Amino acid sequence: MAGARVIPLHDPERDAARRSRHVEVVPEPAQQQSETPDWERRLADLLSFARRRIAGDYQIDEFGFDRDLTENVLMPPLKPLYEKWFRVETIGLSNIPTAGGALIVANHSGTLPLDALMTSYGIAAEHPAQRHMRMLGADLVFRTPLLGALARKSGQTLACNPDAERLLSSGELVGVWPEGFKGIGKPFKDRYKLQRFGRGGFVAAALKTGTPIIPCSIVGAEEIYPMIGDIKALARLFGFPYFPVTPFFPLLGPLGAIPLPSKWYIEFGEPIRTDVFGENAADDPMLVFNLTDQVRETIQQTLYRLLTQRRNVFLG
Amino acid sequence: MTPKVVLVTGVSRFLGGHLAARFAANPDIERVLGVDTEPPPRDLLRRMGRAEFVRADIRNPLISKVISTANVDTVVHASVTASPAGPTGRTVMKEMNVIGTMQLLAACQKSPKVQKLVVKSTSAVYGSSSRDPAVFTEDMGPKDLPSSGYAKDAVEVEGYVRGFGRRRPDVNVTTLRFTNFIGPRIDTVLTRYFALPVVPTVLGYDARVQLLHSEDALAVLERATLHDLPGVFNVGGDGVLLLSQAIRRAGRLNLPVPSAAVPTVGGFFRSARLVDFSPDQMRFLNWGRVVDTTLLRKEFGFTPRWTTQQAFDDYVSGRGLKPFIDPETIASAERGILDAAARFR
Numbered sequence A: 001m002a003g004a005r006v007i008p009l010h011d012p013e014r015d016a017a018r019r020s021r022h023v024e025v026v027p028e029p030a031q032q033q034s035e036t037p038d039w040e041r042r043l044a045d046l047l048s049f050a051r052r053r054i055a056g057d058y059q060i061d062e063f064g065f066d067r068d069l070t071e072n073v074l075m076p077p078l079k080p081l082y083e084k085w086f087r088v089e090t091i092g093l094s095n096i097p098t099a100g101g102a103l104i105v106a107n108h109s110g111t112l113p114l115d116a117l118m119t120s121y122g123i124a125a126e127h128p129a130q131r132h133m134r135m136l137g138a139d140l141v142f143r144t145p146l147l148g149a150l151a152r153k154s155g156q157t158l159a160c161n162p163d164a165e166r167l168l169s170s171g172e173l174v175g176v177w178p179e180g181f182k183g184i185g186k187p188f189k190d191r192y193k194l195q196r197f198g199r200g201g202f203v204a205a206a207l208k209t210g211t212p213i214i215p216c217s218i219v220g221a222e223e224i225y226p227m228i229g230d231i232k233a234l235a236r237l238f239g240f241p242y243f244p245v246t247p248f249f250p251l252l253g254p255l256g257a258i259p260l261p262s263k264w265y266i267e268f269g270e271p272i273r274t275d276v277f278g279e280n281a282a283d284d285p286m287l288v289f290n291l292t293d294q295v296r297e298t299i300q301q302t303l304y305r306l307l308t309q310r311r312n313v314f315l316g
Numbered sequence B: 001m002t003p004k005v006v007l008v009t010g011v012s013r014f015l016g017g018h019l020a021a022r023f024a025a026n027p028d029i030e031r032v033l034g035v036d037t038e039p040p041p042r043d044l045l046r047r048m049g050r051a052e053f054v055r056a057d058i059r060n061p062l063i064s065k066v067i068s069t070a071n072v073d074t075v076v077h078a079s080v081t082a083s084p085a086g087p088t089g090r091t092v093m094k095e096m097n098v099i100g101t102m103q104l105l106a107a108c109q110k111s112p113k114v115q116k117l118v119v120k121s122t123s124a125v126y127g128s129s130s131r132d133p134a135v136f137t138e139d140m141g142p143k144d145l146p147s148s149g150y151a152k153d154a155v156e157v158e159g160y161v162r163g164f165g166r167r168r169p170d171v172n173v174t175t176l177r178f179t180n181f182i183g184p185r186i187d188t189v190l191t192r193y194f195a196l197p198v199v200p201t202v203l204g205y206d207a208r209v210q211l212l213h214s215e216d217a218l219a220v221l222e223r224a225t226l227h228d229l230p231g232v233f234n235v236g237g238d239g240v241l242l243l244s245q246a247i248r249r250a251g252r253l254n255l256p257v258p259s260a261a262v263p264t265v266g267g268f269f270r271s272a273r274l275v276d277f278s279p280d281q282m283r284f285l286n287w288g289r290v291v292d293t294t295l296l297r298k299e300f301g302f303t304p305r306w307t308t309q310q311a312f313d314d315y316v317s318g319r320g321l322k323p324f325i326d327p328e329t330i331a332s333a334e335r336g337i338l339d340a341a342a343r344f345r
Helices: A012-025 A038-055 A067-074 A078-085 A114-126 A139-143 A147-153 A161-169 A201-209 A232-238 A253-257 A285-309 B014-024 B042-047 B062-069 B090-110 B149-167 B189-194 B214-226 B243-249 B259-271 B279-287 B294-300 B308-319 B327-343
Strands: A089-091 A102-106 A133-137 A173-176 A213-219 A265-268 B005-009 B031-036 B052-055 B074-077 B116-122 B172-178 B180-182 B198-202 B211-213 B231-235 B253-257
Touching (some): A038 B243, A102 A114, A114 A133, A114 A213, A133 A161, A139 A147, A201 A213, A201 A285, B014 B042, B031 B062, B062 B090, B149 B279, B180 B308, B198 B279, B211 B214
Parallel strands (some): A089 A265, A102 A173, B005 B031, B005 B074, B116 B172, B172 B231, B198 B253
Antiparallel strands (some): A213 A265
């Protein structure tokens, strides 16, 4: 029966052993950087990651967010897409607080939600606090096998008020795309025209928790898959909200799934405070509507401004 | 108010039996009555000490006589169960759960001496689907009412308990919605599931699982009985495990099964008498379920001693589950590769 025990959590001996092994595996960068080659440190990181995964030795939160997996496996592949393909430029990152709850509200476009991925990568990579944005996703995402599990592991949760309020009040940075499928699946001719902002549920959540709303405007995502048609019959068949036709898809098959390399700008606006409206502000529908409109107008105006500054879709 | 005469249902099972044993060891309680349709296993019976076992079917009006003649003042209803007795036991299980509760509540209503009712319910009443919020609080309900199985039983049981509470407002009613139990000693569908050498899961889904150590469950039931804490409370350990993570921690191999093949595989495991999953438990394996335990801490005044992870690890080490790959082998392989790499420097 030797070695049958799997990871007792509070066994001081093992903890000590793990700590010493940890030191052994990840060398102190200050002292050993000169002698340990870079590849070797990366190998050590990789091996310790693999060991943690095999043993199930990692923490997930109540929403299913697996930080270890997100940072080591899910985020890195987005780097070339962010830096080389879309050459994303973020503006106003300092408007995102370094700690505490905040709600980022952005425009949605591009047929596939790459805008959400790029925004969350941008904040994780470039914000000084390297915060993880927790996004609120559609029911369809979580219903889909593989995708749903992956979304939860990368920190997403269902767009509903209990989840949004729970995340905000526990001090998380929450991202929401209130246009939903109406925004992401709109035809190319309607690009940069904001659709209806749901029913303002996100504003109610921010009001209830007293967290600031940060309007976020994304330019560039509209051009990655210019949607010129929508095959309704196929969409119904597969249960999708739309079945996109772009100049290259489905004409070129899988090749058509390569996004066009447009140049992106993501601008985070001034936070809109919600803690100044008093106790039962979330129950005042007029206030909720007005705030929703204010956020929507801010994003729309910023979009127009960014568009007038942009000279070329692909070169910026 | 410390109860004088306590009646516990379902004493031939783990929770009921050990709870009766705890009450029997408490000198403040004058009399402990344990009720079940079959006698408890011998070791459990020995633990129960001075507790008296009454072989009775709670579906039978006889239970009313037991309650009134023994002057029972506190009833702990711990017999609502998720584990059917054998492949054909589902109907019997439903009868025991629902009709049994109805009879028991009718008997309690008749007896003016009954002052307190503690009901062991389950967080399965919240259902499990992709449209649910990530964390359930006590005031939420299921998105779709469970159509069959244990979850439906529990929803109906809670309905009757609420009705009883309305008709007897003088009785303190505590409803405890437990997450899945785990521990070295308790036997549930989940403990049998994780003990399988190859653990089948549904391809493309990874449930969030919240567990409660069986000792914590006993402590909560005991506290609810000894103190006046009316209300509905979620009971679960802190933290969450993903199903895949739990399987890894147990050192098992995970076998993802495409959803189309799930009924076949499920049928195989049922007929092989390994694990018997009902449809609502299958949904639980897809989506999982996490409950908010703020009320338990703040109002009920109980903090579970084991987190979900600790409880699970205690189960793994207590059962002596042998990991498929020894963690020491992995650690030494890691060291070996790094040493080899250092030589190439």
